[in-house]
Amino acid sequence: TQLLEQSPQFLSIQEGENLTVYCNSSSVFSSLQWYRQEPGEGPVLLVTVVTGGEVKKLKRLTFQFGDARKDSSLHITAAQPGDTGLYLCAGAAGGGADGLTFGKGTHLIIQP
Amino acid sequence: DAGITQSPRHKVTETGTPVTLRCHQTENHRYMYWYRQDPGHGLRLIHYSYGVKDTDKGEVSDGYSVSRSKTEDFLLTLESATSSQTSVYFCAISESWAGRNEQFFGPGTRLTVL
Numbered sequence: 001t002q003l004l005e006q007s008p009q010f011l012s013i014q015e016g017e018n019l020t021v022y023c024n025s026s027s028v029f030s031s032l033q034w035y036r037q038e039p040g041e042g043p044v045l046l047v048t049v050v051t052g053g054e055v056k057k058l059k060r061l062t063f064q065f066g067d068a069r070k071d072s073s074l075h076i077t078a079a080q081p082g083d084t085g086l087y088l089c090a091g092a093a094g095g096g097a098d099g100l101t102f103g104k105g106t107h108l109i110i111q112p
Numbered sequence: 113d114a115g116i117t118q119s120p121r122h123k124v125t126e127t128g129t130p131v132t133l134r135c136h137q138t139e140n141h142r143y144m145y146w147y148r149q150d151p152g153h154g155l156r157l158i159h160y161s162y163g164v165k166d167t168d169k170g171e172v173s174d175g176y177s178v179s180r181s182k183t184e185d186f187l188l189t190l191e192s193a194t195s196s197q198t199s200v201y202f203c204a205i206s207e208s209w210a211g212r213n214e215q216f217f218g219p220g221t222r223l224t225v226l
Binding site: 030031033035040041042043044045048050088090092097098099100102103104105 | 116142143145147152153154155156157160162170171202204206208212213214215216217218219220
């Protein structure tokens with residue numbers, strides 16, 4: 001069984017600060033997705049990383065896939081209250097269409 | 113946004129009753145999934161489908177069955193609901209390519225079993 005360990009579980013910081021969320025596994029993934037979820041809604045896909053060492057940027061969010069494709073990180077620069085939410089990482093095991101393995105999520109609160 | 117709807121959005125039922133949740137997509141995606149989300153566990157895969165009448169079990173399939181008679185519809189049935197099946201259920205769709213398996217989620221169904 002593949003596992004994704006996500007940390008920290010909870011994070012509350014002030015507006016303007018930087019933060020990093022980590023997603024780690026002992027298993028190799030063919031791709032890794034990051035989602036953001038608001039209360040009462042379904043997860044929304046932010047980014048997919050596929051290649052080891054890949055870095056993708058989405059405005060103030062930077063996503064990195066580890067060289068060995070076992071871990072990933074999400075870095076937010078100058079966090080804004082609108083960044084508040086639940087961030088989920090999810091890994092795909094192979095090239096087919098099996099379900100994703102999800103981390104337990106990081107609850108992020110950005111205080112004004 | 114991907115065209116995915118789930119019905120009902122909220123349901124309260126009693127232990128021992130059958131319950132069916134519906135997922136409907138307008139994207140013509142081949143793959144469909146059912147997950148449940150619980151505090152402390154995150155999202156866990158219940159069942160998935162890789163085509164009409166083709167389904168397979170996920171991590172937490174006990175007590176659940178699924179059916180897919182049309183590309184656009186994926187049904188999740190709890191034959192005899194138990195309190196442990198109180199959860200938020202999400203449907204997802206995917207058109208996997210090049211190992212990406214990007215999944216798009218519906219709005220969820222909150223199920224309470226009393």
